[in-house]
Amino acid sequence: MGRWNIAKRILGCAVAAGLTVLALGAAAGMLQRKDSDFKYRPYFTQEADFDVLFFGTSHVINGIFPMELWKDYGIVSYNFGGHGNELATSYWVMRNALDYTDPKLVVIDGLKLGSDVKTYANFSNIHQSLDAFPISRTKIAAASDLLDDPVMDENIAAGLVGDAAQRTKMSLLWDFTIYHSRWNGLGQADFASDCTKEKGAESRIAVSVPDEIPYVPADEKLEGETAGTRYLRRMIKECQSRGIQVLLTYLPFPSTKEQQQEANRIGELALAYDVEYLNFLDMDLVDYDTDCYDPNSHLNPSGARKVTDFLGSYIMEHYKVADQRTHKAYEDWHKDYEAYQTFKEENLKQQGTADVYLMLLADKNYNALIEIKDPALWESDYYNAFFENLGIDTVKAAAADADCLFVKGGSQADDLSTADQKARTEYGTFVYKKLPAQEGFSMNLNQTELYRINTEQAESEAMHISVFEKDTMRLVDHAGFAVSDTNENTHINLNKIQN
Numbered sequence: 001m002g003r004w005n006i007a008k009r010i011l012g013c014a015v016a017a018g019l020t021v022l023a024l025g026a027a028a029g030m031l032q033r034k035d036s037d038f039k040y041r042p043y044f045t046q047e048a049d050f051d052v053l054f055f056g057t058s059h060v061i062n063g064i065f066p067m068e069l070w071k072d073y074g075i076v077s078y079n080f081g082g083h084g085n086e087l088a089t090s091y092w093v094m095r096n097a098l099d100y101t102d103p104k105l106v107v108i109d110g111l112k113l114g115s116d117v118k119t120y121a122n123f124s125n126i127h128q129s130l131d132a133f134p135i136s137r138t139k140i141a142a143a144s145d146l147l148d149d150p151v152m153d154e155n156i157a158a159g160l161v162g163d164a165a166q167r168t169k170m171s172l173l174w175d176f177t178i179y180h181s182r183w184n185g186l187g188q189a190d191f192a193s194d195c196t197k198e199k200g201a202e203s204r205i206a207v208s209v210p211d212e213i214p215y216v217p218a219d220e221k222l223e224g225e226t227a228g229t230r231y232l233r234r235m236i237k238e239c240q241s242r243g244i245q246v247l248l249t250y251l252p253f254p255s256t257k258e259q260q261q262e263a264n265r266i267g268e269l270a271l272a273y274d275v276e277y278l279n280f281l282d283m284d285l286v287d288y289d290t291d292c293y294d295p296n297s298h299l300n301p302s303g304a305r306k307v308t309d310f311l312g313s314y315i316m317e318h319y320k321v322a323d324q325r326t327h328k329a330y331e332d333w334h335k336d337y338e339a340y341q342t343f344k345e346e347n348l349k350q351q352g353t354a355d356v357y358l359m360l361l362a363d364k365n366y367n368a369l370i371e372i373k374d375p376a377l378w379e380s381d382y383y384n385a386f387f388e389n390l391g392i393d394t395v396k397a398a399a400a401d402a403d404c405l406f407v408k409g410g411s412q413a414d415d416l417s418t419a420d421q422k423a424r425t426e427y428g429t430f431v432y433k434k435l436p437a438q439e440g441f442s443m444n445l446n447q448t449e450l451y452r453i454n455t456e457q458a459e460s461e462a463m464h465i466s467v468f469e470k471d472t473m474r475l476v477d478h479a480g481f482a483v484s485d486t487n488e489n490t491h492i493n494l495n496k497i498q499n
Helices: 003-031 035-045 058-063 066-073 086-096 124-131 136-147 151-156 169-173 228-241 257-273 299-320 330-351 355-362 373-379 381-389 394-399 455-460
Strands: 052-055 076-078 104-109 244-248 276-279 366-372 404-408 412-416 422-425 430-436 441-446 450-451 463-469 472-485 490-495
Touching: 052 086, 058 086, 058 299, 058 455, 066 076, 066 299, 066 330, 066 441, 066 455, 076 151, 086 136, 086 228, 104 228, 124 136, 124 169, 151 463, 169 276, 228 244, 244 257, 244 299, 257 422, 276 299, 299 355, 330 355, 330 472, 355 381, 355 455, 355 472, 355 490, 366 373, 373 394, 381 394, 381 490, 404 422, 412 422, 455 472
Parallel strands: 052 076, 052 104, 104 244, 244 276
Antiparallel strands: 366 404, 366 463, 404 412, 422 430, 430 441, 441 450, 463 472, 472 490
């Protein structure tokens, strides 16, 4: 065989191998779950450093909103919280994240301090936390360490964990090994290019009232060493070795006795490493009657915004983190905030019940006009909790039989009367008009019509809410709510009237 033929065969094999690699790469990108890329893409596409990074479980994802920190404080941050993340997982997420940015401050939440496993039982959540990170020495070390987990191995052997087949080092390093069979499961999201509008956070939109929370005194603490305590120490020492400041937290939620003991132990660790610690369980910051997504764990956006605002103020006061709102390197964040604001408004418009709608109004960037058409609402402890969450003096409003409330910035309200069909506010005068020829009614602000409804809807409404963007008084949404039924021993159900 001539040299030329040999060369052609070698070249042909090389081209075939290259095409195969390209095809596998394209297939891997198409078949892999997109939730990790969705969460992290804004992180990897930003060239300038992030100043603050947040790590922990879903309590962090659902409890801290970086875009609110940007709007109110100019803090450039990213939320690396992961669903079910053990502290060992958070350690390796942090190590990988620090390969791409040099923050001033790392905030670590201590939930799961008492755990002795390294990864969550549902391994797909680990993929969400790590898949988007490119293969590197750090990621290889992460896969090796996280899968060296004797306690989890015992749980698998005992049948306590169901997805043992996917728990491999190779699956973390090349996820095509587990996603190659997803052809039949591909959907529209697999071909979309969308990504988080919340810089890694996730708004959990619902309302749930928890059961009574037990009280645990501060001297009752988690004892002994666990995987959680070891990896929290490693996270602190890693940051300190890089000159990064550390803030420890235990975010608020309806906690158990054991979880409160975890929170109490973290104070010792903070003292040992000379770092600050915020135990939110000891603060009267959130209202569990209005601020919980579910009855035993996560915050909804009302609670998250309270936590976020507290953290923003605390960080700016105690750490050398700059307000970057006028820095040219971060000018795209203003556009990102506009997209985030649109995202919030779309979420608001999608809600079908008055309690969730009122919960989302606990937002300093909204003003709202609330028309109370059914006086029975003032007798409902359930709805009064949401009114009070907006800063409304419900005792005063009920005594005056107020039928109109103007909420400013989600934190205070004027109790207005529309007995003369007018409600005067610092932003202008609202006028509720009856339209001629039985056409219904309209609401106007400064002689501009905001909405109109027919007579049938007007007569069925128990409450009508108009929402405005605070800075411009642009009408964001308006919705009427009618009584659908009453939950025995709970509260009146108010559902949105569909126009």
